Amino acid sequence: MKPTVLLGSAQIPDTKTELKLYTHDGEFSIKIPGRGELMNTRVHGSEKALADLACERMGATKQPRVLVGGLGMGFTLAAALAAAGPDAEVVVAELVPEVVTWNRELMGAASGHPLTDPRANVYVGDVADLIRAESGAFDAILLDVDNGPEAMIRRENDWLYTIPGLEAARRALRPQGVLAVWSAGPDQMFKARMKHAGFKVEEQIVRPHRKGKGARHYIWLGSQSERKPRG
Numbered sequence: 001m002k003p004t005v006l007l008g009s010a011q012i013p014d015t016k017t018e019l020k021l022y023t024h025d026g027e028f029s030i031k032i033p034g035r036g037e038l039m040n041t042r043v044h045g046s047e048k049a050l051a052d053l054a055c056e057r058m059g060a061t062k063q064p065r066v067l068v069g070g071l072g073m074g075f076t077l078a079a080a081l082a083a084a085g086p087d088a089e090v091v092v093a094e095l096v097p098e099v100v101t102w103n104r105e106l107m108g109a110a111s112g113h114p115l116t117d118p119r120a121n122v123y124v125g126d127v128a129d130l131i132r133a134e135s136g137a138f139d140a141i142l143l144d145v146d147n148g149p150e151a152m153i154r155r156e157n158d159w160l161y162t163i164p165g166l167e168a169a170r171r172a173l174r175p176q177g178v179l180a181v182w183s184a185g186p187d188q189m190f191k192a193r194m195k196h197a198g199f200k201v202e203e204q205i206v207r208p209h210r211k212g213k214g215a216r217h218y219i220w221l222g223s224q225s226e227r228k229p230r231g
Helices: 045-055 075-084 099-113 125-134 155-161 163-172 186-196
Strands: 005-011 020-024 028-034 037-040 065-069 089-094 120-124 140-143 175-181 199-206 215-222
Touching: 005 099, 020 099, 028 099, 028 199, 045 065, 045 075, 045 099, 045 140, 045 199, 045 215, 065 075, 065 099, 065 125, 075 089, 075 099, 075 140, 089 099, 089 125, 099 120, 120 199, 125 155, 163 175, 163 186, 163 215, 175 186, 186 199, 186 215
Parallel strands: 065 089, 065 140, 089 120, 140 175
Antiparallel strands: 005 020, 020 028, 028 037, 175 215, 199 215
16 A cells, blocks of 8 residues: 655644645645645546636626635636636735645646746735725635634634625626635525625536535526625
8 A cells, every 4th residue: 555645744823723635546636734634636627617607607807806815725726727718917915825835846736737838926914905906906716715604713814704805806806807715515694695796696506526426516606786885
């Protein structure tokens, strides 16, 4: 039996939580001690679907600008680059610097080395900072942060899924822009918050495996509605 090898460790900012990168038989996984596997390179269908569904729905533009919250193992970034077109700019925000290094130096081949694409720009920091700072800047915002609306790892991530956070995301979008949010499970209250923040909401249930097997993951797609957010 081939051994599982620890390749690196990283501390998540503002927490006591540690990420550990492992490899086994040519595949990679990121785990949290005591909580199990967070992601792996074997199963990534729902991460790809997050980008595909959002890019299908964003307004037509020759030079789309897309924001990806969470680099992870690079599959959402790779799918966004593939779907957004040759003149797109895709900004990916990753809070943990080591995750960027792991993608560049260790596991990037699994997702096709998206960080080497000249259309990809990396922001090492909190995606919430970019959402707060930019107005009318993005054609799509894709959020795969923490575990979804019920943040399990970092308390600061909760803001992204509150009504003020969703309203800020709406302001950061261009008029025909779309917000896409990934979650490990259902959340009817979050759907209600998206509507309250001024989005028309569409829910998609996706499977992580290509053959439609495995857990059910949820993606909510928010498009602009006539209602304006507060403030």
